[in-house]
Amino acid sequence: MNPFSYARPETVDEALRLGSQPGARYIGGGTNLLDLVKAGVEQPQYLVDVSRLPLAEVAALPDGGLRLGAMISNTDAANHPLVRERYPLLAQALLSGASGQLRNMATVGGNLLQRTRCHYFYDTGFACNKRKPGSGCGARDGINRIHAILGASEQCIAVHPSDMCVALAALEAVVVVRDTTGERRIPIADFHCLPGNTPQIDTTLAPGELVVAVDLPPSPYAAHACYLKVRDRASFAFALVSVAAALELSGNTVRSARLALGGVAHKPWRVPAAEQALAGRPLTALSAASAARLLLAGAQPFEHNAFKVGLAERAVVRALQVANRPPGGSP
Structure with a gap:
């Protein structure tokens, strides 16, 4: 060290x-x-x-949204009454991550900045373009079971590990950052980068910028939301595939939907066309499967992770079905 x-x-x-x-x-x-x-x-x-900075508050915003201070722990954020009431999708995602001990230490700001858990990135004995640009990608021809099926490049096929960020993507959060010149706001969709030819760059943060808060807009999805995480063991494991699904319903009709995938790409994965395909009609097994296929369109699996395509499609259908149930209904 x-x-x-x-x-x-x-x-x-x-x-x-x-x-x-x-x-x-x-x-x-x-x-x-x-x-x-x-x-x-x-x-x-x-x-x-x-x-120790004074950035651990949860505060209601005038428009009905919510601000999470960057230094609030994952545990405190997940269990805050306003988060549980207004954004249960986020609470579910936070509580599915890591272990209780780690959630007590990990912060909202730090969760945004997690680096990939790719084995080739962590092991300095292997080539990794993310760790050392130009050295190669050991995962492409290696054991790539946990790796990306969407948004990858010749340079990198790693995935983003966060559960929280998948929920934030579906909720269309905004990341608030500061540096010595002032403050700027970054929509979560623009915060994380796909690898392209610069896999060493994970986010659009500039040098010296500090995440100070995450703003959540008012949400119509509190009553019908589900975060589903598929992993190799029941706890303390990263997602093979995860789904954040949220529905706004009018009777039996879907007024709007939000879908985001984790464990499949370098950033939380959203496809607006998949969400739009659900709007204006009742949710059925057929419409959920159609949305899932749109969300996975263009998937390019590798030798050991082709199973992720079908797994993700089934997980999307399941998450939508759970989200569609009446509030308080059994899973």
């Missing part, structure tokens, strides 16, 4: 000043970054500890 300096600023302005230095990295709960530092994947020169 490389030597580094450490500071724990008292204010956001001080954190931004320290974080603007070359080689600086922000650290919150450290549940991902410290693993990467110990493995030699990340080599920060300066760690700026933002865990």
Whole structure:
């Protein structure tokens, strides 16, 4: 592990000043970054500890939405009464991730910035364009069972590991970031990057920018939402496939729908056409399957993960069926 300096600023302005230095990295709960530092994947020169900054509030917004401070823990966010009441999809996703101990440490801001759990990325003995651009991608011809079937490139086939981000994509959240020059707002759809020719770039954050909050718009989906995570074991496992499904119903008719997939791409995967195909008619097994096929259109599996295509399609149908049930209905 490389030597580094450490500071724990008292204010956001001080954190931004320290974080603007070359080689600086922000650290919150450290549940991902410290693993990467110990493995030699990340080599920060300066760690700026933002865990004590006053950014852990959950606040109702004037338009009926909700602001989550970046430093609130995953546990506290998932169990907050306003999150559970207005955004149960997000609460379900947060509670499906990691373990209770890790959720107590992990933060909303840090969850957004998780790096892939690709084995070839973590093991410095293998080629990885994300870790060392131009070195190659060990996963393409290696064991690629957990890897992407959508949005991959010749340079990288890794997947984004977050559960929370899949729900945020379906809820059309906005990430609020700051640097020493001011604040900007990034729609969640634009926050994470596909690999393309620059797989080492995970997000659209500029150097020195700090995530300070996540804003959730007013949502009509509280009564009919389901986060479904398919994984190799019942807990402490990343998704092979996950689905965030939310429906706005008028009687038996779908007024609008939101669908996002996790475990299949470099970022949460949404296809507006799949959501639009559900609107204006009752949800049926046929319409759910049609939406699933649209969501998976263009999938390109590799040697060991072709099963993900059918698995994802079935998971979408199941999640929609659960979301379509009356509130309080049995799963």
